[in-house]
Amino acid sequence: MISRLRNNPLIKIAWVHLVSKKRQTIVAMLGVMFGVTVFIFQAGLLTGLQNYFIEKTVNTTAHIHIYNEVRAERPHVLDNVREYDATWKVVRNQKPRDEERRLRNGYQILRALERDPRVEGVAPYLGLQGIVRFGTAQQAATMAGVDIVREDQLFRVRENLIDGDMLRMQTIPNGIILGAGLADKLGVQVDDNIAIISSKGVVLDMKIVAVSKTGITAQDNTRAYISIRNAQRLLQQSGAYITDINVRLRDVNAAQAIASEYQARYQYRAEDWVAANANIFGVFRIQNITITFVIASILVVSGFGIFNILMTIIYEKMPDIAILKAMGYRNKDISTIFVIESLVIGITGGLLGLLLGFIASMIMSTIPLNIQGFVSVQYLTINFNPVFYLVAFGFALLSTAIAGYFPARKASRFDPVEIIRSR
Amino acid sequence: MTQEQPIIVAKHVSKIFTDPVEFRVLDDINLTVDRGEFVVLVGPSGSGKTTLMYALSTLDTEYEGTITVDGTDIKALNPNQLAQFRNTTIGFVFQFHYLLPDFTVLDNVSLPAIKAGLWSPEEIEERAMKNLTLLGVADQARKRSSRLSGGQQQRVAIARALMNNPKILFGDEPTGNLDTKNTALVLDILQDLKTEFHQTILMVTHDMQFTERADRVVAIRDGRIIQHEQQ
Ligand SMILES: Nc1ncnc2c1ncn2[C@@H]1O[C@H](COP(=O)(O)OP(=O)(O)O)[C@@H](O)[C@H]1O
Ligand SMILES: [Mg+2]
DSSP: OHHHHHHOHHHHHHHHHHHHTHHHHHHHHHHHHHHHHHHHHHHHHHHHHHHHHHHHHGGGSOSEEEEOOOOSOOOOGGGGTSOOOGGGOOOOOOOOOOOOOOOTTHHHHHHHHHHOTTEEEEEEEEEEEEEEEETTEEEEEEEEEEOHHHHHHHHOTGGGEEEEOTTHHHHSTTEEEEEHHHHHHHTOOTTOEEEEEETTOOEEEEEEEEEEOOSBHHHHHHEEEEEHHHHHHHTTOOTTOOOEEEEEESSGGGHHHHHHHHHHHHSSEEEEHHHHTHHHHHHHHHHHHHHHHHHHHHHHHHHHHHHHHHHHHHHHTHHHHHHHHHTTOOHHHHHHHHHHHHHHHHHHHHHHHHHHHHHHHHHHHHSEEEEESSBEEEEOOOOOOHHHHHHHHHHHHHHHHHHHHHHHHHHHTOOHHHHHHTO | OOTTSOSEEEEEEEEEEOSSSOEEEEEEEEEEEOTTOEEEEEOOTTSSHHHHHHHHTTSOOOSEEEEEETTEEGGGSOHHHHHHHHHHHEEEEOSSOOOOTTSBHHHHHHHHHHHHTOSOHHHHHHHHHHHHHHTTOGGGTTSBGGGSOHHHHHHHHHHHHTTTOOSEEEEESTTTTSOHHHHHHHHHHHHHHHHHHOOEEEEEOOOHHHHHHSSEEEEEETTEEEEEEEO
8 A cells, every 4th residue: 555655645545535435436437337338239239230231231232223214204295295275284194104114225235334344243133023823822022033143143142042052043944042931931942843923924833943041031021033034934025125234343332433424324224232222321320320329328427427426525535635735735636636536437437348348249149039020130240349349438538537527627726725724 | 045044034914804894814914933943823813823824834825915935935936836835845733633534644644755756665654754753653653544543643743744854844723632741742842843953833822831932922913913022
C-alpha cells in the first residue's frame, strides 16, 4: 500500500475513495458493463443476421440484371390520333398490349457482354409461373429457365443442393431442380417424375435431378430450375426467346456505373444489385438506427451512474479535498483524483462488458435454434467484428470521461477556506 | 532576503465580508513576524483571528493590502505557484485535526512530502518516522488515522505540518479540543521546535500556558490589533 502511495498519492486517494464506496462503485461498474455487453451482443447479432441475409439474398441477386421493363400504363389510343377535346374521349377498357417481355436480340447481347473484360459471367434467364403436379398434389411454382452451368457460375447453385446432381440437368433433357420446401410439400424426392403445367396449358413430364435449399424460405418454397428450352416450350416460344440476362462483374462495386452504361447501350432496363435490394438496405438502416439509440441510451444511463457516485464521493470527501489543497495540492491534482476514479469505473466496467459480450455472443452462436422464417437458419450467425469491441469500449470510456469531467472540475474548484470554516 | 529580514510582513490588510451584511472582519492590520519568533494571537471569538491566519498562511488571497511571506508578495502568485509555495514554505495545524481518515498515520504524514517531490520514498518514510517520533506517536504509524485519539491525531497533524521543513508553522487553536495534559504536551513540543530548530511559529490560542511562553502576544479585537505585548 505504502509503495503505491509513494509512487502516486492521487491514485491511492482515488482507490481509497472507491473502496470506501464499494457498493456504489460496483453498481456503477455494472452499469458500464451492461451497456458494453448489450452493445457487443446486439451489434453482433444484428449485423450477423444482416450479413447472413445479404450473403444469401444479395449474393443470389445478379450484380446487374437486364430485362425488358413492361409498362402497364400506356397513353390512350385516341390521344395519338389527333388532339381531341378531352371530354369527348369515350373508349373505355383499353387492355394492356400483349407486349413482349422478350429481349429481342438476347443472345447477341449475351455474347457481347461476355467479351466485356469487366464481366466475370453472364447467364440467360426465362422465368414463368406454373404449377407442379405429383399425383393429386399440386403446387404453384416459379419456373426458372436457366443454363444451369452459367447459372451456377453466377449464383452457386451447386453449393445449395442438398440432394442429387446438378449436372444431370445437362444429360437429362427434362430434368428439374426443386426447392426444398416445394419438394416437401409435394412429397417428392430425387428421381421422382412430376408434371409441370404453364398458363398456356402446356404440360411437360419432368424428372427431379436435385433438391436445393438456399435458406431463404420464400425461394425454397416456390422455385424450380428447368432448362431454357423447356421454359420456351411451356411458353410456346422459339429457341431465341429469353426475358432476362444476369451479369456477374469482377468488381461488384462498379455495378451501378456499368449498369447505366448497359442501359444506355442496349435500351433495356439494367438494374444493379443495390437498386434491386434497396428495400432491404432500407430496413437494415432503420434497424441500425434503432439499435444505436438503444445502446446510446444505455451508455448515457451508465454515465449518470458514474456521475452520481462521483458526486456522492466528492461531497463526502470535501474535508479531504480541502486539507490536500491546504498542504499544497493543486486544483489539477484534485481533478486528477476524480478523473482516475471515473476511469477506473469505466475501464473495469468496459473490460468486463467486452468479456461478457463476447461470452454471450459465443453462447448464442452455439445454441441450435432452427428458425424457419424470413430466412431459415440453424445457428445464429453472430458478427465478431473487432471493430464493435473497439467502438463499444471507446463509447464506454467516452461516456465515463464526460460523466467524470464535471464532478472533477467541481471538486477542483472548491475553496478550501470555506470547507474548513464550515466544519 | 537575508536572515535579518522579517519572515512575515502584513501591511494595511483589510477584509470585508458582504454576506449576509457588510462587515469589516479585518481592519488595517499591520504585523511583522521575525524569523524564529513564537507569536501568539489572542482575542475574543469572532474578532477575526482565523480570518487573519488564513490570509497570512496564503490560503486566502482575497483582501486589501499586502502580505509578504519570506520575501514573496503572496498576491503576485498564480494558483499553481501559490500551491507550490504553500507546500514548501508553510505548515498549518487546524483546530480540528483534519487527517484523511481512511489513510494510515504514516500515509497522512507523507502526503505533503510526496507532493513536494524532493525526496525518495525511502527518505520520505524516514522523515515521517522521525517527525512521528518527535511528537511521540511513532508507534501509531501503521494505524488508520481515524483509530487514534484526539490528542494523538493533533500530534500527527503537527508532524504532517513539519514534513517539508516549513519556514512558518501556523496553528489555529490546535489545542482547542485537547485536555490540559495533551495541551501541555503539544506546547512542550512547539517550544522544543522553537528553541532547537529555530522554528517560526504563529499560533491562535485561548490557552494561558501559551501566552506565558510565547515571545510575543498579539491581541486582536473587532478586526484590529490592539496590543503587542513583548514577553
Ligand atoms: N465566509 C464568511 N462570510 C461572512 N462572514 C464570515 C465568514 N467567515 C467568517 N465570518 C465572520 O467573520 C468574523 C470573524 O471570524 P473568524 O475569523 O473566524 O473569528 P475568530 O477566529 O476570531 O473567532 C465572525 O463574525 C464570522 O462570523
Ligand atoms: Mg477561529
